[in-house]
Structures are given as structure tokens and as C-alpha cells.
Amino acid sequence: MTELELLIVKSIIAILILMVVKLAANRAVNNILLKIDFDSKRKRITHRIINLFIILTLATVLAAIWNIDKTDLIVFLTSVVTVLGIAFFAQWSILSNITASLILFFNHPLKIGHYIRVMDKEFDVEGELQDVSFFFIYIKTEEGALITIPTSAVLNKTILTNATASKKFKRPDNK
DSSP: OOHHHHHHHHHHHHHHHHHHHHHHHHHHHHHHHHHHTOOHHHHHHHHHHHHHHHHHHHHHHHHHHTTOOHHHHHHHHHHHHHHHHHHHHHTHHHHHHHHHHHHHHHHSOOOTTOEEEEEOSSOOEEEEEEEEOSSEEEEEOTTSOEEEEEHHHHHTSEEEEESSTTSOOOOTTOO
């Protein structure tokens, strides 16, 4: 067996092992999240985070198998991090939206399917919460319109929640 064939076999074995780890991790997360009563959307986000870590682990293992020069790899990674840092500095709102979505995901009583009202000084947004992503929350109004609000803006507003749309909010000023 040539050296190239040996590297390919090692790479395939590493990929297969990480696929098994991914399946086991996803099953374990599903079992844990069923006990905690997470929504399916939150499960999907949790699976995405786990998949990201598995991909990073796979990239590290493959770099070790193929003997990629560490100095070249470090130069490449620092270049990527520098570009991302400049992009995040230029678009600070992106970073604040991602942070806000993580806060909403883990520490806020919002649940997909709940009827919510986002209180604003000029215009309240009211409807069923459809999704919470890294950048926006999606609210479907009674008229069927889908409204997106940046997650960082949601953290700065008062939010009223009801478990079902049958419990509509009554406006104090009868509007």
C-alpha cells in the first residue's frame, strides 16, 4: 500500500468515526432535549451547534493525518480570523444579533408557536412566533403577514407572551 493510499484510508476511517460520533451525539441530545421539553426548532439549532464542533474536529484530524504544515495552517487561520474580525467590527450589529439570539434561545421564555406581542413606542407587533434564528425572530400576524425583527431589537423591547393564539391580548387603549 502506497503512502497516498494509506492517507486516504486513514481519512476515510476518521470520517466514518466522526459520523458515528455525530449520530450518537444527535441521539443523546434528542433524548436529553425530550426530557427538557425543547421545541423542535431549538433541537435543530442545538444539532447545528454540535455539527459545527464535529466539522471543526474533523478538519483538525484531517490536517493532522495529511501532515499539513502548522505554520502554514496558523497563517491561514489568522488571516481568516483577521478578515472575520474586521467584518464583525464593521458590522457590529451582526455580532449583537448572534449574541441576542443565544440569549433568547437559552434564557427567555419565548417558545415557537406562542402568541406574542413585542411592545414598541410607535407600533406593537403581535402574532404567533414562527421561528428564532441567529439574526431575526419571525412573527406571523393574524392577517398572515410574516414580520421579521432583529433579535438584538427584541431584547430591548417588552414582550408579552401567551401560550396560544386563542388568548389574544387586549390593548389598554382599545385600539
